[in-house]
Amino acid sequence: MSSSIVTAATLGLCSCHACGLVMRPGSAFGKARCPKCGAAVHIRKPDSVRRCWALLIAAYILYLPANLLTIMETGSLISYRKDTIMSGVVHLWKSGSCAIAAIVFIASIMVPLFKLIALTILLISVQCRSTWWPTERSRLYRMVELVGRWSMLDVYVVTILAALVQIRSLATVRAGSGAVAFGTVVVLTMFAAMEFDPRLIWDPLRKESKS
Amino acid sequence: MKDSPQLPDFPEVADAVLERRQNRSSRLIWLIPIVAAIIGLSLAVKSYMERGTVITISFKSGEGLEAGKTKIKYKDVQIGEVKSIAIAKDRSNVVVTAELNREAKGLLVEDTRFWVVRARISSGGISGLSTLMGGSYIGVDAGKSSQHQEKFNGLERPPVVSMDVPGHQFILHTKDIGSLDVASSIFYRRMQVGEIVGYELDKDGNGLTLKIFVRSPYDRYVKTNTMFWHASGIDITFDSNGVKVSTESLGSLLTGGIAFQSPEERVDAPLAEANSEFTLFASKEEAMKRPDTIVESYLLVFTESVRGLPIGAPVDLRGVTVGEVSKINVELDPHRKQFTMPVEVRFYPERLRARYRKKAPKGGAMNSRDLLDALVEHGFRAQLRSGNLLTGQLYVSLDFFPKAPPAKMDWSKSIPEFPTIAGSMEQFQTTLMQIVQKFEKLPLEELAVDARQTIRTLDTTLKSADTLLKNVDAAIVPEARSMIIDVRKSLDDVRKTLDEARKTLGEAKQTLSSDAPLQLDMRDALREVGRAAQSLRVLGEYLERNPEALIRGKKGDER
Secondary structure: OOOOOOOOOOOOOEEOOOOOOEEEOOOOOOEEEOOOOOOEEOOOOOOHHHHHHHHHHHHHHHHHHHHHOOOEEEEEOOOEEEEOHHHHHHHHHHOOOHHHHHHHHHHHHHHHHHHHHHHHHHHHHHHOOOOOOHHHHHHHHHHHHHHHHHHHHHHHHHHHHHHHOEEOOOEEEEEOHHHHHHHHHHHHHHHHHHHOOOHHHHHHHHHHHHO | OOOOOOOOOOOOOEEOEEEOOOOOOHHHHHHHHHHHHHHHHHHHHHHHHHOOEEEEEEEOOOOOOOOOOOEEEEOOEEEEEEEEEEEOOOOOOEEEEEEEOHHHHHHOEOOOEEEEEOOEEEOOEEEOOOHHHHOOEEEEEOOOOOOEOOEEEOEOOOOOOOOOOOEEEEEEEEOOOOOOOOOOEEEEOOEEEEEEEEEEEOOOOOOEEEEEEEEOOHHHHOEOOOEEEEOOOOEEEEEOOEEEEEOOOHHHHHHOEEEEEOOOOOOOOOEOOOOOEEEEEOOHHHHHOOOOOOOEEEEEEEOOOOOOOOOOOEEEEOOEEEEEEEEEOOEEEOOOOEEEEEEEEEEOHHHHHOOHHHHOOOOOHHHHHHHHHHHHHOOEEEEEEEEEOOOOEEEEEEEEOOOOOOOOOEOOOOOOEEOEEOOHHHHHHHHHHHHHHHHHHOOHHHHHHHHHHHHHHHHHHHHHHHHHHHHHHHHHHHHHHHHHHHHHHHHHHHHHHHHHHHHHHHHHHHHHOOOOHHHHHHHHHHHHHHHHHHHHHHHHHHHHHOOOHHHHOOOOOOO
8 A cells, every 4th residue: 555545544534424524533532523413423433343342252152042042943733843044954955945945054054154254354354453455354344244134034034934824733933042042143243243344454554554 | 633744734624522421431342242141151051951851752653743742741740742753764653752851850761651642432431531622642651660761662552550559460371361451450359459451462372461450458369379260241150040140340241351359268378479470260160169289190092083072171070070181192002003092181189079088088199099990990981972962072071881891090101091981972983884884895886787787688678678569569459459359259159159058057957956867867876886885895804804715605604
């Protein structure tokens, strides 16, 4: 990066996220507000890394019960099943719907795991002030943010089925405790991704170019 | 305001409004992972707590079982749930995987029994009606073993007696199950005191082994000498007192049952231990009969056919069964070149000696030997008799045959040989056989051949006779007719001739009548002849006396 690149931060300025007003943030301590619209302004998201870590760790913790506990109980006259995500995938695969099995596997197991790992990589790299492939890391972050909400697909399916299929003894679908954990994981990773400030990826570069 | 010196100043840029408020502790964010950890831990703990012991039970059929719904109940308290139902790899049965609560772990021992409780209508009654509404469940009967086990074989029907009912189990041996079934009742003095728990065919297939359970406190009436008998059905006895119908309870009439009792005179026998073995008798009479403790075996050698003599056939002494046939053999007698049928019989001398024993001291082997020898000397013999002419069933009869050829008991053999006599039926048969043999000896075939020849000859003869007759018919009849006409004419002539002859004869009669001159003449002439004959006789006599007169002449004057 050439030193000629000027960022708002190097100029001691910041913009309001809400109205786009450029201002001087003033003291690094305390909260600054936009003089125009009153929204909170900051050069970098405060405590971004720490919050992100906290949420990420919580997501990691809940990822285990989300995968180990039953996510859906389906009962019908003929059969009764208690499925975890993985057993559901296996069941789908065995019963011939390989495409759906793949979708569920990717959306419910791979994507959350990918998000968790990607965020971990980003956080570690930011903490180490790594200058390693900043563009790719930025792209990774965008991907994490983009893909985040789609992981809730599973939870939607379960909740909708649980709400719809309640024909007493004929057929019932119930959400298991795994679904709660899974939903929480997805929400937590989304929050973690939100908390993460992608500008932090670029900060070490500026410092490096300066020195 | 801090401005970078090398950067241009932006005087028009507004300053952010600063809030003096202390920034909220950013450490609060760590509550989230802590809460997540707590939730995660609690979920883990919960699932660990919920996770009981997983057991598998195999049943013959999965009827009424539903994964996730069917409960497992011990004394009607839920202790677990069926998790999944699968078919065994060999497809012989259904494997039910169930999860039991942690507190039910103590139940999982070797002899714990599982069965499906469903509505059942059996001879014993209706059970499990509640399952019609609430669905079937799996019942548990806690075992007493200490051997932990997690794989069980489910029972097909509920156990009759649960493990915690006090009482004793006994084993009965029988030849025939009759109408008995699992859960059939056990009666003691017509009071229901237990059930049949199970039965199985003996390995050799020769009988059945029944397991019965007698509840406490009635199990103390089962003594070592207790007799068990089939109490099922109706026992109708016709005797001189009339008709007697006896049954156990009406229930046992329908479902069958077993009754037991100890012989009245020996009530002080020791208690039977659990799993003692008894014999199940067919009827009370048979059971309560004086037990035949003394058994003597004898060999009866018959030369006749023993067809129709089954093993177990009675040995009968004037209508009283005193023994039974235990073995039938065939033996070749090499000296006499004939087959003999050694029949082994079991003889129960106690049945004979019930009265006799009171007088004499306990009859030993010697005593009975002497007695038997004496009896045999008086013509005591065994004989095969026909019990039923239609079926040809035979029995061995003991009786006195004073005219029987003398014989003796043969005590030298391992099984003493008792003399026999040919049966009445046998004698009859022999006679019949002889007759038949004589018949057979007749040259029937030759006779038949002869007869056939004769018949053939006769046939030809008849044929020739026939032709002859035809010839006669054709040739002779017309002639005969003319002849007959001639004959008739001749007869007419004859009649005329006869008339004339009659006339002639009438004339002759007139001629020959007594007063006819011819007759008179004849009479005179005959008289003359008579006289002549007389004088001839006189002459003869005279000549006889005086033959010399022929020469000298008559000496008539000498007188």
